[in-house]
Amino acid sequence: MRKKIVAGNWKMNTTVPEGKELASALVSKFAGVPEDVTLVIAPPFTHLDSVGEIIKDSKICLSSQNCADQEKGAYTGEVSAAMLKSVGCEYVILGHSERREYYGETSAKLVEKTKLAFANGMKVIFCCGENLEDREAGKHFDVVGKEIKDVLFQFTAADMANVVVAYEPIWAIGTGKTASSAQAEEIHAFIRKTLADQFGKEVAEDMTILYGGSCKPANAKELFAQPDIDGGLIGGAALKADDFIAIAQSY
Numbered sequence: 001m002r003k004k005i006v007a008g009n010w011k012m013n014t015t016v017p018e019g020k021e022l023a024s025a026l027v028s029k030f031a032g033v034p035e036d037v038t039l040v041i042a043p044p045f046t047h048l049d050s051v052g053e054i055i056k057d058s059k060i061c062l063s064s065q066n067c068a069d070q071e072k073g074a075y076t077g078e079v080s081a082a083m084l085k086s087v088g089c090e091y092v093i094l095g096h097s098e099r100r101e102y103y104g105e106t107s108a109k110l111v112e113k114t115k116l117a118f119a120n121g122m123k124v125i126f127c128c129g130e131n132l133e134d135r136e137a138g139k140h141f142d143v144v145g146k147e148i149k150d151v152l153f154q155f156t157a158a159d160m161a162n163v164v165v166a167y168e169p170i171w172a173i174g175t176g177k178t179a180s181s182a183q184a185e186e187i188h189a190f191i192r193k194t195l196a197d198q199f200g201k202e203v204a205e206d207m208t209i210l211y212g213g214s215c216k217p218a219n220a221k222e223l224f225a226q227p228d229i230d231g232g233l234i235g236g237a238a239l240k241a242d243d244f245i246a247i248a249q250s251y
């Protein structure tokens with residue numbers, strides 16, 4: 001059975017006190033979230049320890065937004081997968097388009113990061129998605145297919161139990177422009193087929209594929225109703241407890 005997940009990517013927002021307040025609000029409002037929906041939050045590195053404490057007795061899981069591509073040592077400013085595991089991270093978001101675009105994250109680096117996340121017992125939320133130019137040129141299937149092949153195809157079918165794919169069209173991130181549910185379903189089905197061709201149908205059927213990009217309470221229900229959309233990776237709307245919970249309740 002495929003897991004339904006609603007994950008909140010806080011990006012570089014909130015101070016530690018603000019983050020703790022948001023996490024406490026999520027814990028207190030959690031009650032209406034359906035049993036079979038897993039909630040994940042990805043605060044900044046500095047918040048993980050204290051936010052982790054707040055959510056530790058709840059059903060909300062902790063994620064980081066990135067991890068280092070090296071195990072440990074002289075890599076100033078980096079945070080390793082082992083460190084993240086030690087503060088209770090179950091998930092790590094890898095390959096977000098903002099990291100690819102602004103921080104030169106390549107597929108080769110993502111392979112190393114994914115290996116380290118797995119070695120430390122964490123699950124990977126692997127992001128992929130095309131930009132507006134590629135979408136308009138009709139290249140979105142090629143772009144997304146390549147991102148998946150270059151990273152996920154370097155791993156085994158068994159590893160896929162620890163991978164969540166997040167499809168996030170870059171043109172829909174933070175822009176208020178959502179992919180229509182039909183556009184999103186079309187590419188989610190393509191992603192599942194790509195995974196099935198490599199890892200087998202059974203493995204692909206069990207994998208969670210999230211939609212991300214201007215997902216909010218008003219459009220979540222329609223998106224999540226699509227057969228190959230198993231939840232969302234939420235940016236802006238994850239910063240408001242009521243909105244994030246409302247999205248999770250959209251199932």
Ligand code: PGA
Binds near residue numbers: 213
């Ligand atoms: P958004 O961001 O919901 O603010 O569009 C989504 C994301 O980048 O994960």
